[in-house]
Amino acid sequence: MLKANHVTGGYNSSFSIKGVSFTVETGEFFGILGPNGSGKSTLLKMLTGILPLQGGSIIIGEKPIHHYHPKELARMIAVLPQLNRLSFDYQVKEMVALGRYPYQKGFLSLLTKKDYEIIEKVMIETNILSFQDKSVQTLSGGEQQRVFLAQALAQQPRLLILDEPTNHLDLAFQKQLLDTLKRWAIEEDLTILSVFHDVNLASLYCDRMMLMKDGQVEGIGKTEEVVYEKKIQAIYETEVDKQFHPTQPSPQIVLKPSKLTEKSTKVSLECLSVQKDFISFHSPIPLKTLSSGVINAGFGWYSTFVNRHVEKSYNCDDFQEELTSYIAEKGFNPETTVGMMTAVILNDASWTFIEKDGLSLFIIVTAGTGNAVDVTSDRKLTSNHVTMGTINIWLIINGRLTDEAFVQAIMTATEAKVKALVDHNIKDELSNTIATGTSTDSTLVACTQTGSSFPFAGSATALGKAIGKGVYECTVNSIKKSEKRMKTK
Numbered sequence: 001m002l003k004a005n006h007v008t009g010g011y012n013s014s015f016s017i018k019g020v021s022f023t024v025e026t027g028e029f030f031g032i033l034g035p036n037g038s039g040k041s042t043l044l045k046m047l048t049g050i051l052p053l054q055g056g057s058i059i060i061g062e063k064p065i066h067h068y069h070p071k072e073l074a075r076m077i078a079v080l081p082q083l084n085r086l087s088f089d090y091q092v093k094e095m096v097a098l099g100r101y102p103y104q105k106g107f108l109s110l111l112t113k114k115d116y117e118i119i120e121k122v123m124i125e126t127n128i129l130s131f132q133d134k135s136v137q138t139l140s141g142g143e144q145q146r147v148f149l150a151q152a153l154a155q156q157p158r159l160l161i162l163d164e165p166t167n168h169l170d171l172a173f174q175k176q177l178l179d180t181l182k183r184w185a186i187e188e189d190l191t192i193l194s195v196f197h198d199v200n201l202a203s204l205y206c207d208r209m210m211l212m213k214d215g216q217v218e219g220i221g222k223t224e225e226v227v228y229e230k231k232i233q234a235i236y237e238t239e240v241d242k243q244f245h246p247t248q249p250s251p252q253i254v255l256k257p258s259k260l261t262e263k264s265t266k267v268s269l270e271c272l273s274v275q276k277d278f279i280s281f282h283s284p285i286p287l288k289t290l291s292s293g294v295i296n297a298g299f300g301w302y303s304t305f306v307n308r309h310v311e312k313s314y315n316c317d318d319f320q321e322e323l324t325s326y327i328a329e330k331g332f333n334p335e336t337t338v339g340m341m342t343a344v345i346l347n348d349a350s351w352t353f354i355e356k357d358g359l360s361l362f363i364i365v366t367a368g369t370g371n372a373v374d375v376t377s378d379r380k381l382t383s384n385h386v387t388m389g390t391i392n393i394w395l396i397i398n399g400r401l402t403d404e405a406f407v408q409a410i411m412t413a414t415e416a417k418v419k420a421l422v423d424h425n426i427k428d429e430l431s432n433t434i435a436t437g438t439s440t441d442s443t444l445v446a447c448t449q450t451g452s453s454f455p456f457a458g459s460a461t462a463l464g465k466a467i468g469k470g471v472y473e474c475t476v477n478s479i480k481k482s483e484k485r486m487k488t489k
């Protein structure tokens with residue numbers, strides 16, 4: 001659809017676009033990104049014929065851009081420039097109707113039935129129908145942006161060129177505009193080329209993107225090929241981290257603010273509270289957490305952890321909602337709390353605080369063996385109702401862990417838990433083999449992310465060894481307490 005070959009040019013000043021080459025396929029959503037002054041708008045001006053080329057060529061469709069008659073080019077390309085102050089006034093629907101100009105035959109020709117149908121369709125798509133009779137000058141920046149997009153779509157172009165289309169739009173309208181564009185790309189084979197400042201939005205919507213710096217191409221490819229830490233850091237000259245969107249395979253970039261002061265806050269046993277029906281750990285600062293909790297599982301930053309005792313017979317269809325209400329009732333904020341449940345009597349919990357050789361960590365285990373399971377046995381799953389977890393392990397660490405260390409800490413804790421069950425000869429009653437855990441065990445690792453750094457937490461490291469030994473001892477102690485209580489019943 002568009003082929004730029006060694007495009008060179010610019011203003012009669014020091015800045016120039018230097019031999020930029022790329023292609024955009026029909027129906028593709030192509031993003032152009034780069035720091036301020038990198039030449040994105042200048043390149044767009046060349047692609048739309050506003051600035052002449054000093055070298056190279058631009059092919060649109062089958063022929064070079066300068067071979068098009070202006071009206072023919074307007075049926076091929078529509079442009080949505082950056083929003084400027086309006087010096088004229090039109091009604092919204094008149095403004096959109098201007099988009100039909102390339103299809104009008106003679107001077108002063110009237111709009112046809114088809115024109116009106118298209119104008120209405122694009123006003124519905126861009127959600128501006130409700131204010132179609134208003135004056136464009138009375139609209140907010142975001143509303144005006146949608147009117148200009150409707151006008152561009154009314155042009156029924158094969159290629160739509162946009163310069164920062166989400167400027168002035170709130171979150172909901174950014175999504176709505178980009179969803180609309182994406183739908184037009186897929187359903188109408190519209191080719192879209194857009195300049196973006198927001199790397200994350202571009203990563204979510206573009207099929208491919210081009211990164212520019214100093215008038216040159218610094219990378220072209222699928223979003224996951226060009227949006228990575230080192231590349232973005234080098235181009236924008238700022239410190240960033242890369243993460244993935246929680247539900248899309250799109251890389252997302254987060255800024256790393258400079259820390260002017262870093263308080264090395266430590267958590268201690270004072271944060272722990274053991275009540276009859278729940279154990280809580282409340283940290284003075286949010287901790288980076290990885291868990292399989294009932295609420296707020298996965299990675300996140302949380303300051304409160306609650307392990308609630310429930311009866312073995314506990315059965316609730318919406319147990320997440322029920323636990324959320326319970327946590328709120330106890331005066332904790334469910335948004336900042338990881339919640340777990342256990343059928344273990346909380347007096348049987350066992351904990352230890354390890355503070356030696358540069359390590360500082362807290363381990364607490366609630367372990368009962370009521371529904372012990374050998375995960376390797378062929379036992380059949382008996383019903384959909386699962387009895388609430390019995391072995392819950394919390395590791396709370398004063399220190400800075402990498403993501404590898406978080407995962408390794410969970411592995412190490414699990415290995416230690418299994419060893420405790422093996423040594424204690426805990427059996428899966430259905431298979432009569434040694435159990436590896438219970439039916440709904442949970443683990444949580446939470447770290448202050450201040451102070452000492454721990455790149456790894458496997459069995460080859462001091463941290464891993466401390467986790468292994470601590471989890472083993474706490475699990476054995478908790479099982480023993482439970483057994484003793486059962487015997488004295």
Ligand SMILES: Nc1ncnc2c1ncn2[C@@H]1O[C@H](COP(=O)(O)OP(=O)(O)OP(=O)(O)O)[C@@H](O)[C@H]1O
Pocket residue numbers: 011012013015034035036037038039040041042043
């Ligand atoms: N009309 C002009 N005459 C002379 N120089 C210009 C003109 N317009 C832009 N420039 C210069 O060209 C360079 C590239 O500008 P351009 O607007 O293309 O960058 P950009 O990547 O779009 O930046 P931004 O992200 O800030 O919009 C800048 O150094 C700018 O000062």
